[in-house]
Amino acid sequence: MTWLRRIALAFLLAGPAGAQEPRLTSDLASTDWARAVDVVILSEGYVRAEEQQFLADARRLADAIRVDPDAAPLRAGPPINLHFVFVPGRDRGAPWQAGRPARRTPFGAHVTPEGSFDADDAQADAVAAEVAPDVDVVVVLARLTPADEPIPASARRRWARAEGDDLDLPEDPDDVRPNADVPTDGARIRTTTLDPEAFLHELGHALYGLGDEYEEYPGAPPEDERWEVAVCPNLTLERTGRRWKDIVDTAYEGGGLWKKGVWRPERRCRMRESRADAFCLVCQDVIRGGREVDAPGAPEWTRPADDAVVLLPAGQRRLKLEPRWRHRGDAPVSFHLDLRRISPDGRRRQVWWDAVEGHARRTTFEVGVQKAGTYALGISAVNLAGESEVVWTTFTVRPAGATSGLVGALGEATD
Ligand SMILES: [Zn+2]
Incomplete structure (x- = not known):
């Protein structure tokens, strides 16, 4: 037939x-x-x-x-x-x-x-x-x-x-x-x-x-283009190739148009040579299952905990966070994060966003902070079938007091 x-x-x-x-x-x-x-x-x-x-x-x-x-x-x-x-x-x-x-x-x-x-x-x-x-x-x-x-x-x-x-x-x-x-x-x-x-x-x-697995530009992707790798299941920012380790245990440097800092699953693939070659095993896996996957379930925050207080050392104007989350079930293609500052009248203004690879359960980021305030951090899981609901955690950033004993320590602390 x-x-x-x-x-x-x-x-x-x-x-x-x-x-x-x-x-x-x-x-x-x-x-x-x-x-x-x-x-x-x-x-x-x-x-x-x-x-x-x-x-x-x-x-x-x-x-x-x-x-x-x-x-x-x-x-x-x-x-x-x-x-x-x-x-x-x-x-x-x-x-x-x-x-x-x-x-x-x-x-x-x-x-x-x-x-x-x-x-x-x-x-x-x-x-x-x-x-x-x-x-x-x-x-x-x-x-x-x-x-x-x-x-x-x-x-x-x-x-x-x-x-x-x-x-x-x-x-x-x-x-x-x-x-x-x-x-x-x-x-x-x-x-x-x-x-x-x-x-x-x-x-x-x-x-x-699927993302391009070929290279055009020297060097590694700039900070604000790393998310483009995260949303492509056949590219990774980790040299270990942990993202696809259940399919192949190889990773070759070069992909997503960049010569450095981005890895692809196999040496050859149709996504690397546009007019020849078979798809690599990771791309084949996406193609075979890609159209029939279910939309992913929502992740859960483990940190920062809701209502946490994050202390900034005196004089510090950079907020550095290492958020962590849990996710069960099907692996999404990527997690999308969204940080918003909540002003006293309740309005939310986006101050940072990023996408990270679907096997990750933590990330780190740094944003400038002008003054104490309340922030909401959202996360959703995304794959070819759709996006989960966005789950929020709300925390307050304030300068460490002289008596807090935490001056010099960046990161999350509960009051
Ligand atoms: Zn491929």
């Missing part, structure tokens, strides 16, 4: 006469919409007479799911429905040159002056939701303008092209790099007909929240 019981259905959606109505063609594996993974592929840069061309291009893209041996973990999971949505535009081809404005295409795909491929997310989301029964990932599949298209100099002068040695600007249509948003950012993929090999890698981001 093939994994896909193909029921090809195509129907014309009702629309105002003369409007550029979207046409839906679906290859269905299941009509259990909630359980199935529904991949919606939108046409970009095609004109009215080119529906068959789009369907051929879209099915070639979808073959990454249907026949690529490296997609076996996806096929082992819930059934995958493919929905092809043809929306004709007035111009043939989306621009590939950095800074060239979007043309008259349905989703405004273009390359920004800095070189990233972009599209109108809101429009793509709206059309996908309108025509497909249930949407798990929205794909804008763009056919680009040809490399040798003649363009008048007057039109070229309108392009705002950024200059810089560190910018990776395309020199021809083949250089336009696909990209994706993880589920918590909307589960979208922007790609081109020229790069179907990268589709599986992008699905790793958009459907399963």
Whole structure:
């Protein structure tokens, strides 16, 4: 039995006469919409007479799911429905040159002056939701303008092209790099007909929240970007790889775009080499189970205890805390922490937040404190299925008195 019981259905959606109505063609594996993974592929840069061309291009893209041996973990999971949505535009081809404005295409795909491929997310989301029964990932599949298209100099002068040695600007249509948003950012993929090999890698981001395992930047991630590692189940900030020790006992330095300070599970993975290689065992584990996990339960605070008093040494303006918590049951992808100062009138203002890896049960942080006050620290567990409730603990920070005997000791103390 093939994994896909193909029921090809195509129907014309009702629309105002003369409007550029979207046409839906679906290859269905299941009509259990909630359980199935529904991949919606939108046409970009095609004109009215080119529906068959789009369907051929879209099915070639979808073959990454249907026949690529490296997609076996996806096929082992819930059934995958493919929905092809043809929306004709007035111009043939989306621009590939950095800074060239979007043309008259349905989703405004273009390359920004800095070189990233972009599209109108809101429009793509709206059309996908309108025509497909249930949407798990929205794909804008763009056919680009040809490399040798003649363009008048007057039109070229309108392009705002950024200059810089560190910018990776395309020199021809083949250089336009696909990209994706993880589920918590909307589960979208922007790609081109020229790069179907990268589709599986992008699905790793958009459907399963996997992070890039390759390196682009020297050094380690700065403090304010470490949370981006925490929310990716296939990356860690610990050289021991404790995060995935139940799956593999290896960790290789380099990942999440950074050469140092971030580790990945195995030497090779589809999330490291976008157009080749099988997924590593940790990514495979996420892909096999990722769509059917339950939302996590809420953690419990063990410290600071509710109503605790935290003493600051005289003259000290930094609050350093080491909060700890308990969590039972399924391992979340990450814990999200949120520190708020409570003003006398009861309003809460966020002063710090972070995300830490799902195996952690403690973290440390330091924030500037101007004066004594009351703070609330919230924590929630997050995975692909959702977020637990946020659990709060409230504590008071005040300067240590001369008689407290705790001057010089940072951290939590009960009164
Ligand atoms: Zn991997």
